[in-house]
Amino acid sequence: MINTDIELRYWPSPRPWDADAERVWGRFAFYALVAGLIANTLAAYAFGPVPIEWLSRVIFIGAAGLMLLSGTLPKVPSFTSLTLLFQWALITTVVGYFDHSIELRIPILTTPYPVFIALRFFNLLAPLGCAYLIVAASERYSFHKIANFVIWLGTFAAIYALYAYVAEIYGLPEIFRSRIGTGGGAQSTTFSYAFHRALGTFREPSHLAEWLLAPLFTSFAMRNRILNTHTLIMMFAMLLTGSLAGIAGLGMGIFAAAMLGNPLRASSWKVIGGLLAVLICGLVAFALFAAGKNIDIFTIFNVLGGRAGEVLFGGGLRESDRGAILAAALQQPVSFFGYGFGRANVYLSNIYTQNTPGATPLILDYHSLYLHYLFATGVIGLTLLFLFILTPIYLFWSRRLARLRPQFSYFAGGVVAFAVTNTLLFDELTPQFAMMVAFVVAIARAKVSFGHSSFHPSESLAAPIVDVPQTSPR
DSSP: OOOSOEEEEEOOOOOSSOHHHHHHHHHHHHHHHHHHHHHHHOTTOEETTEEHHHHHHHHHHHHHHHHHHHTOSOOOGGGHHHHHHHHHHHHHHHHHHTOOSSOOOOOBOSSOHHHHHHHHHHHHHHHHHHHHHHHHHIIIIIHHHHHHHHHHHHHHHHHHHHHHHHHHHHTOOOOOOOSOOTTSSSOOOOOSSSBOOOOTTSSSHHHHHHHHHHHHHHHHHHOSOSSSHHHHHHHHHHHHHTOHHHHHHHHHHHHHHHHHSOTTSHHHHHHHHHHHHHHHHHHHHHHHHOOBSSOOTTHHHHHHHHHHHHHHHSSGGGGSHHHHHHHHHHHSOOOSSOOOTTHHHHHHHHHHHHHSTTOOOBOOOOSOHHHHHHHHHHHHHHHHHHHHHHHHHHHHHHTTGGGTOGGGHHHHHHHHHHHHHGGGSOSSOOHHHHHHHHHHHHHHTEEEEETTEEOOHHHHSSSOSSOSOOOOOO
16 A cells, blocks of 8 residues: 655755755745634634734745845745746736726725725735645655645635534534634624635635635545545535535536546546545435525525526526626626736726716725736736646646656646636635645655655656756655
8 A cells, every 4th residue: 555655856956055954944845834724714814903813925925025135945846837826926017007998986995996906916926825835844844744734724724614514504612713704894704695605714615615625635535544534624625615616617627637537547436436435425414414495405506506507597696686796797898918916806896886876986806817817917817827736737737646646646636627617706816726736746856665665757747847866855
C-alpha cells in the first residue's frame, strides 16, 4: 500500500540564503499560511469594525511581501499571469479615474469609495500571496503538512457548521456573528428554501460550500482511502448548504479529475467508487438529519434540479435579485481595456438602479468572477485570469502528474470546481481558489516520493524546472 506521507523534493536553484535560513523562511511561510487560512475561515466575525476575513488578506500579502523583500520568495513562472493582471488592473483603474466620458453617480457604500477600490486590489493580491506561500512552504518546509492542515481545518469548520445547524434549530448557543451581513444589515441564519441550510462560520451557505471545495479535493488527493471520516463530514456539510453553485462545482471537479487521470486504469475506478460511497453516505446523513418538511434521500436532487431547471429554462435566476443584476451587467457595454476596479461596479449599480424603480442605489457586485474581470479589466485582464486558471491544468496534463499518484488529479479537479462555482457566485478570486492552483504548481515543480519509494523525474515529470545536477533532499 502506498504510504500517505508524501514528500516533495524540489530541484535546487541558486539563492543567496544558506540551507538553515531557507528552512526558517519555509517554516515562516507555513505558519503565515496557517494563520491566514484560519482567519479566512472566520468570515462571519469581526474585530470591531474590521472583519477577521480581511486580516487574512493582510497576512497573505504581508508574509509574501516580506519574503519578497528578503529575497527568499521563490520565482514561480506559473503565477506571472496573475502578477500581470494586478499590474493591468492598476493601469486601467488609474486611467479610468481620469476618464470623464461616462457620467456616473456614486451609489451608497459601506466603506469610503477609495477604500472600496483598495479592497479590490487587496482581494487580488491576497490569492497571489497565498499561492506563493504554498509553493515556498512546500519547497522549504513540508507539502504534506500543508495539505494535512487544510484537511483538518476543513473538517473542524464542517463540524462547527453541523453544530451551528443544530443550534439554530433548537436554540442552542453559538458564536455571535459580529460582522455585517451581505445584505447590509444583520446576518441572517434562515433562508427561503425547502430545508434549513448550513452556513457555519460564513455569512451565506454558498460561501461555506465554495470554501469547502478546497479541503474536500485536498482530502480526495491525499488520503489513501477516499471513504474516510474527513470527507464524510465535509460532504455532509456541503450537502446541507444546498448551494447549487458549490455542489455543481464539486460534481464538475470530480468529473474533470476522472478525465485528467487515466479513466481506464483500475485504480481510477477505485477512486471514483470511493467518491460515490462518500456521496451516498452523505445523502443518507442528509435524509436523517436535515431540517425541513418531507425530507428524504432525493430531496437535495429535487431541490437542486428544480433550481437548475428554473435558471436554465425560465424564471429562477432571472426573477431573483441576482438575475436583475445579471440583466444589468449584460446591458453594460464591454470595454476592451476595462473600466477599472470600482468604476465598473459603479457603472453596474447605475444601470441596475435605472432598471429597478424604487431600488436603493447601493454598490453592487457582479456575482461572477468572469463578468467582473471582463468589465473591470477588459478582454486583456480576462485573458490573463484564464491563463492563471488554465496553467495548472496544462501542467498536470503535459507533465503526466497522474502517473505519480492517480489521486493527484483531484488537485487539478479542484481548480475546475472553483472555476465552475465562481461563474455565478463570487466576483473576486479567493485565496482557496489560488490554493488549489498552487498545489498543482508545487507538485509540477517537484520530485515526488512515497515513503522510501521515489520517482525519477524522467519517469514522472516531462522535464525538470531547473536543469541542474540532483542533490540529496533537505
